[in-house]
Amino acid sequence: MATASISPSRNFFLSWKSGDFKIHPAFLSLKSGFQSTCRNGSSNRVHALPWFFTDFTSIQGTHLSRRCSVIVCTGSQNYDFNEKMKLPLDIYDHDGKLISYVDYSLKLLHELAANVFADFKSHESSKNFLKLVKAWIGVDVDLHLRQTAYLAAVYGFLKAVMDMVSMFDDQHLLCISLTSNLSLIMECIEEVLENKDLELMKRFRIEQVLVLNRYFAPSLERWASEYAKWKTSNELKMISLTISSCIAVTKLGAQRISCPAFYTTLAETIQELFESARVLGSLGISYQFATMAGHEHEFLNIFGPKVLHHNTEDEILFWMTLLQKKLFAAFVKETFLHHLEGSFDNQVLARDLAILGLFAFLGRKTRLFLLHMGINDIEEPLKSFICYLECGILFVYPNLSSLLMYQLFMEVVTEEIKWLDLYSEVSRTRQQARKRSKQHPTQAEKEIILSAVFGVCSDIFSNFALYCKKTQKTPSVNVVIFLNESKNLLSLCLEDYWAAYDKICSLTENANLSCRDPP
Structure with a gap:
């Protein structure tokens, strides 16, 4: 399956330089290939009850009900990952109001993680009767696999953000920060999959990473057009969008993201980016970005203890x-x-x-x-x-x-x-x-x-x-x-x-x- 290559071009953010937003041709070909993949994908799907995905997205770190836990998918069931990928929902609600970027991204992360998990389950290489017994007594036997699915979704999301930033400036501090975070995520994913199923590891590297990387591209493209409307520096727009993306990831919670090193590093990255945004622009502009994107609470918690240290008029x-x-x-x-x-x-x-x-x-x-x-x-x-x-x-x-x-x-x-x-x-x-x-x-x-x-x-x-x-x-x-x-x-x-x-x-x-x- 051919994918469009996206070169790091400074002309991508035309809106951030001339005020007239235009979509990069690579994104258009990428979206076209993505839609073609969804239409031509295999029709074989995992046999799952309707409540499966509802239970998945509402997990709070506890095991599923006994009825749900005994559903153990095996390699005999095929789940077409590409076919399940849908284009992102509209960024405006029914009343024409702009949706919070954090809430919007959080919904996409949940949906993608559910699809990744179902794909993992459908391609497990062998049946495990001990696993079935544990599931019967109420043990969440798929907890690690479910957490890995969330990590995979986060990887795809932050990778798409980094790719977008690198098109503008591949040497930017944002790219360096995100690269270190992505490395930690990949290490956690590989550690779980290698210990669990080598076939899953191979499939993830060869097939899923490519799909994950381009899943969020259309939505980021649309949000970039919204951020382009703000009359402020290009760098501040990039930082604000990256902050919002990182905060959306933290909203998943540490229980879903089973990678403590990444979670700690991500919190430090957010604080550093907030400070960078304050240096580049006024606190008022940064606060407006935070309010629009849906993370006012995080903005206040980071800067609240430093109010008296901000001593300019x-x-x-x-x-x-x-x-x-x-x-x-x-x-x-x-x-x-x-x-x-x-x-x-x-x-x-x-x-x-x-x-x-x-x-x-x-x-x-x-x-x-x-x-x-x-x-x-x-x-x-x-x-x-x-x-x-x-x-x-x-x-x-x-x-x-x-x-x-x-x-x-x-x-x-x-x-x-x-x-x-x-x-x-x-x-x-x-x-x-x-x-x-x-x-x-x-x-x-x-x-x-x-x-x-x-x-x-x-x-x-x-x-x-x-x-x-x-x-x-x-x-x-x-x-x-x-x-x-x-x-x-x-x-x-x-x-x-x-x-x-x-x-x-x-x-x-x-x-x-x-x-x-x-x-």
Whole structure:
């Protein structure tokens, strides 16, 4: 079966250079050959019950039911792999809305893995009665083969992504990263198939790899046309599409992808690509790509712990705007605030609660961080500051001061911005520096921890002030009073901290001088 060769041409992504998308001729001949293969394939198919593929795609790492497990296909049954390959579904749903790229790719991966597994089963070289006995007692005898089928589908998917990227630039960092990931996948596949059935290994190398490589080409071609509509750099488009593809693979889960080395490497690759995307373009553009592709959650989990390390003005404005938008939208939808609409405007109330929620979150995170660090004896100024942050809503809106209302308020805030880990870098640094276990930190360690706390709190206040200045969104009078009082309490904490610090330095200096005096 002849296949079209695709040369690494820089003209492939015409849309990314001229804005006018055109399909590469190699893809057209590839698709034509692919359709011809599907029409002319063998009509022999595996005899399987209708529920077979449904059960396959819903596997959660547990064995199948007894009824399903006793179905053991042998080499006498023929399953035409090429005939089962279908052209990808449309990238728009029935309402004309663009489908999430991650969800779209995930569906294709499940379908391809099911077909690969059925092909493996139909070409097993021998019957195994011990396997049949194990299946009867509820053992999932095909677990490794099923996981290998998923690995094969992932291999074909990432190989298609790499081929597309290499057409634009075969020396790109993306190609290097994907090549190492593909090597790990192939090693896992070969290890399982060689131990299980050498005939399956030969068939996989000779026949299936070619089909897998071209199965995803038409869908990637169509998605490339969608990404081409974005007015940003070509490299950022490639990186964003690759990130989305890798995240789609992680959605399969570690149970389906039985290759720990690959799964770990893939997570590292995703983080590196996210950082590359941030360097090439603004965080706002990367966030829009992530939202469109369906992996906003991963974007926030990766960058959330680094919010305070993004200290350019544009990045500060991006994070403050995003935090306020998310909290505002969450409070607008909340029903427990409806009984207050008679006294307050709903939009104003939601905007105020979004601000109070951010600083209540800061107060709670600070309190929990200090407890985690072993600091239980907090000085009075700091204790008052933290309590005032956490309970600011009680002073601004006394109508919401009941325990139930406060709990609902904090639940909304925590659920909406739980990805914002303000003290992750501080915790990691201290744990690495302090290997020995102690019940309480030393005075020096306590001073370092408090310094980090005051730094984080000061950054949040200054970042929010910048946000208000640039967006010209002035909080309500009561919220402004709360913010000013909070800053005054923070100033008292800093004065108390530096006074204690100067006292310790003075005592240390006097002790050193006394040691130098002659007896």
